[in-house]
Amino acid sequence: MLLQRRWKSRLLLLAAVIGPGFITASVDNDAGGIFTYSLAGAQYGYSLLWTMVPIMVALIVVQEMAARMGAVTGKGLSDLIREEFGLRVTVLMMAALVVTNFGNIVAEFAGVASSLELFGISRYLVVPVAAAAVWLLVVKGTYSSVEKIFLSASAFYVCYIVAGLLAKPDWAAAATATVSRPDTAGIHNYGYLFMVIGLVGTTIAPWMQFYLQASVVEKGVTPRQYRLGKWDVIIGCVFANVVAWFIIVACAATLFASGNHQIRDAADAAQALRPLAGEYAYLLFAAGLFNASLFAASILPISTSYVVCEGLGLESGLDKRFDEAPAFYWLYTLLIVAGAGVLLIPRFPLIHIMVLSQVVNGIVLPFVLVFMLVLTNDRELMGEHTNSRAFNIVAWITVVVMIALTLAMLVTQR
Amino acid sequence: MPLVALSELIGAPVRDAAGVAAGRVREVAVAPQDHPTRVAYLVVRTASGERLLPGEALTACGPTVRAATRADTWERYALSDGVLLLKRDLLDQQIIDVHGRKVVRVNDVEFESAPTNSHVTLDVVSVDVGARGAVRRLVQGVVPAFTARALLARIPPRVIPWSYVDLLETDPARRVKLKIAYQGLSQLHPADIADIVEDLPPAEREAVFETIDEEVAAEALEEIDPDIQVSIVESLDSNRAADIVEEMDPDAAADLLGDLPQDRTGQILQEMQPEERQEVSQLLEFGERTAAGRMTTEFVSVAEGGTVDDAIAAIRQFEGSREAVATVYLLGAGQRLAGAVPLVQIAVSPAGTHLSSISETPATCPADTPDKEVAALFDKYNLITLAVVDAHDRLAGIITADDVITMLRHRH
Numbered sequence: 001m002l003l004q005r006r007w008k009s010r011l012l013l014l015a016a017v018i019g020p021g022f023i024t025a026s027v028d029n030d031a032g033g034i035f036t037y038s039l040a041g042a043q044y045g046y047s048l049l050w051t052m053v054p055i056m057v058a059l060i061v062v063q064e065m066a067a068r069m070g071a072v073t074g075k076g077l078s079d080l081i082r083e084e085f086g087l088r089v090t091v092l093m094m095a096a097l098v099v100t101n102f103g104n105i106v107a108e109f110a111g112v113a114s115s116l117e118l119f120g121i122s123r124y125l126v127v128p129v130a131a132a133a134v135w136l137l138v139v140k141g142t143y144s145s146v147e148k149i150f151l152s153a154s155a156f157y158v159c160y161i162v163a164g165l166l167a168k169p170d171w172a173a174a175a176t177a178t179v180s181r182p183d184t185a186g187i188h189n190y191g192y193l194f195m196v197i198g199l200v201g202t203t204i205a206p207w208m209q210f211y212l213q214a215s216v217v218e219k220g221v222t223p224r225q226y227r228l229g230k231w232d233v234i235i236g237c238v239f240a241n242v243v244a245w246f247i248i249v250a251c252a253a254t255l256f257a258s259g260n261h262q263i264r265d266a267a268d269a270a271q272a273l274r275p276l277a278g279e280y281a282y283l284l285f286a287a288g289l290f291n292a293s294l295f296a297a298s299i300l301p302i303s304t305s306y307v308v309c310e311g312l313g314l315e316s317g318l319d320k321r322f323d324e325a326p327a328f329y330w331l332y333t334l335l336i337v338a339g340a341g342v343l344l345i346p347r348f349p350l351i352h353i354m355v356l357s358q359v360v361n362g363i364v365l366p367f368v369l370v371f372m373l374v375l376t377n378d379r380e381l382m383g384e385h386t387n388s389r390a391f392n393i394v395a396w397i398t399v400v401v402m403i404a405l406t407l408a409m410l411v412t413q414r
Numbered sequence: 415m416p417l418v419a420l421s422e423l424i425g426a427p428v429r430d431a432a433g434v435a436a437g438r439v440r441e442v443a444v445a446p447q448d449h450p451t452r453v454a455y456l457v458v459r460t461a462s463g464e465r466l467l468p469g470e471a472l473t474a475c476g477p478t479v480r481a482a483t484r485a486d487t488w489e490r491y492a493l494s495d496g497v498l499l500l501k502r503d504l505l506d507q508q509i510i511d512v513h514g515r516k517v518v519r520v521n522d523v524e525f526e527s528a529p530t531n532s533h534v535t536l537d538v539v540s541v542d543v544g545a546r547g548a549v550r551r552l553v554q555g556v557v558p559a560f561t562a563r564a565l566l567a568r569i570p571p572r573v574i575p576w577s578y579v580d581l582l583e584t585d586p587a588r589r590v591k592l593k594i595a596y597q598g599l600s601q602l603h604p605a606d607i608a609d610i611v612e613d614l615p616p617a618e619r620e621a622v623f624e625t626i627d628e629e630v631a632a633e634a635l636e637e638i639d640p641d642i643q644v645s646i647v648e649s650l651d652s653n654r655a656a657d658i659v660e661e662m663d664p665d666a667a668a669d670l671l672g673d674l675p676q677d678r679t680g681q682i683l684q685e686m687q688p689e690e691r692q693e694v695s696q697l698l699e700f701g702e703r704t705a706a707g708r709m710t711t712e713f714v715s716v717a718e719g720g721t722v723d724d725a726i727a728a729i730r731q732f733e734g735s736r737e738a739v740a741t742v743y744l745l746g747a748g749q750r751l752a753g754a755v756p757l758v759q760i761a762v763s764p765a766g767t768h769l770s771s772i773s774e775t776p777a778t779c780p781a782d783t784p785d786k787e788v789a790a791l792f793d794k795y796n797l798i799t800l801a802v803v804d805a806h807d808r809l810a811g812i813i814t815a816d817d818v819i820t821m822l823r824h825r826h
Contacts, residue, residue: 220645
């Protein structure tokens with residue numbers, strides 16, 4: 001009885017801090033992420049499932065640092081970078097983030113458009129409506145109302161798990177592939193290596209750390225609550241990876257098994273599933289893509305606005321009204337209008353924006369990760385909450401591998 | 415009087431009395447205990463380590479700094495807690511703009527250099543929080559100086575005079591040495607203080623509440639979002655928390671303590687004065703969302719047979735909130751509520767008038783009346799105050815209209 005009550009109160013406490021970590025990890029599975037996972041499953045079957053565990057560990061390590069910094073210092077990541085590394089570094093980083101995030105925003109709106117085009121709805125209708133909905137949500141909402149909507153969107157990723165179940169995969173083979181040592185033969189295969197790099201590269205992006213830390217601050221998580229808040233990050237990362245696992249499995253069990261290895265984008269994956277896994281799997285994939293793209297299309301502009309306004313010392317936050325934080329909301333508006341707008345221009349060279357965005361992303365990421373490690377080891381800033389030695393070892397390995405893989409991805413793309 | 419910016423000073427070459435390039439400026443220090451604005455010394459990075467160039471030895475401050483003494487006479491620099499290092503403590507950090515009533519980030523610091531006797535004195539006059547300071551630092555060394563000046567001249571300045579700046583320092587010992595007392599902040603309206611504090615990170619919030627006057631702290635705390643109230647009070651030590659809670663309205667204090675963990679509430683109550691402790695603990699026993707949880711036990715009361723003069727005397731002695739003065743309550747035998755006289759009636763009645771002759775039947779409600787019904791009573795009878803009575807018709811406390819407005823706004 002007592003035990004039961006204790007569990008109940010713990011769950012309630014957990015419910016109070018859950019949000020930022022869960023949302024950030026979920027948005028990680030955006031239009032680009034879903035495409036990468038689908039392609040991995042379609043081209044290599046179950047043989048890339050082993051990457052899921054190390055990717056999950058890396059994601060948890062990095063996200064945990066951002067959330068901890070937010071809870072302990074009560075300041076956003078660009079606030080801290082400005083205070084510790086100066087104005088020039090901050091402004092350069094901000095400019096780079098605006099470029100890379102803008103590319104991502106365009107990609108998310110493209111995901112929204114292509115997912116509904118599966119149902120024959122024109123993008124000239126979908127994109128403006130989606131942009132307006134996303135804009136209204138954030139401008140009219142407060143932190144807690146927006147968080148509730150985002151959490152519901154996160155929960156909606158369950159549809160990929162259901163789609164995975166409908167694909168009737170070989171569970172034993174999938175489970176074995178997840179925990180077994182990777183096949184060394186793959187190292188000599190250029191395409192296989194490229195796919196591994198793509199999977200890792202899509203997982204950890206600079207914007208996530210800024211968004212996570214800023215929303216931990218805005219939610220008002222205290223260092224004491226953070227003992228539980230850590231679980232928000234861990235549960236979120238595990239859930240996001242489980243979803244990714246099911247996407248790979250669904251595509252492996254159907255597309256790979258039937259020899260259909262080529263898909264052009266995430267919507268194409270849904271289309272290809274239709275004859276193989278059935279109408280429901282197709283609908284779930286399409287709906288999941290729509291949800292993920294729309295979700296990311298609203299979070300990326302917020303993250304960008306947080307970065308810029310914090311760095312320049314301007315008012316920012318979802319709890320502020322438009323007239324209280326004009327720069328925050330104007331930038332947000334501009335990013336959405338421009339991001340959605342370029343999709344409506346016929347023959348716009350989208351691919352150039354995407355490539356530029358990925359290159360800049362790869363250049364910024366090492367800096368952001370190293371800044372985070374320096375900051376989380378600063379005793380004056382973090383007090384007793386600095387990284388432990390064991391954590392530092394794991395974190396540095398993660399950072400070095402991440403940097404190496406991201407640079408490798410940039411080079412291989414040429 | 416030429417203005418010099420901190421960003422121009424940092425990194426500027428220093429020439430000593432012999433005209434030799436001795437090194438470059440690394441820091442600018444102000445010692446608030448000696449002089450609130452005067453630059454006490456520059457830290458110069460020389461070939462033989464970091465040296466202190468005293469303010470009295472400066473003969474020119476600009477693109478090049480000149481000193482009246484030789485570099486080998488300058489003392490070796492050692493970090494001191496009692497000085498404000500402007501680059502480290504101010505540049506890129508948050509401060510409170512007392513005049514604009516908000517938290518801002520410092521882009522640059524401006525000095526005025528004035529010739530005094532044989533040297534120049536350097537005084538902090540303002541901090542730049544606008545685009546001009548930011549652009550100046552970004553283009554420095556990247557574009558030629560005259561282009562930079564032409565560019566900067568086009569940007570309207572946004573500066574805060576130094577006297578309107580309140581620094582944020584989380585270390586209490588250092589706060590004393592640097593004479594940081596949040597005097598500017600304390601002069602503001604409690605609601606403005608609350609807005610500013612809500613924008614600060616937790617450690618800085620705590621710093622403000624450790625430092626400012628208890629009475630001001632109490633009034634500001636009442637205006638702050640309940641969740642933040644709790645985290646502030648939890649971070650203060652029990653003694654200081656008790657001092658502040660004592661000064662709060664008993665109903666607000668009870669609401670706050672009711673939200674704290676139980677052992678913490680106990681500790682704070684222990685530290686409070688017996689009288690305030692009793693009032694607050696009584697209120698704590700009632701449900702928060704009932705009339706008793708909303709009421710305050712500080713009200714103006716006069717014996718049933720009193721006159722207008724007695725009422726005025728009672729108002730003069732009253733220490734509770736201004737809102738509570740709107741009605742003077744008449745008490746009969748055994749504290750029983752006998753009547754209510756609006757302040758207006760007292761103001762327009764001749765001295766010596768018996769209160770019973772101008773008394774009205776008071777609007778009352780029992781202690782366990784839920785919030786919703788309390789609000790309905792205020793609406794129906796257009797009340798300013800409402801008397802809360804116990805089972806024996808004794809006056810337990812009153813609810814004022816401002817409490818009802820707060821209650822309605824906080825109901826989601």
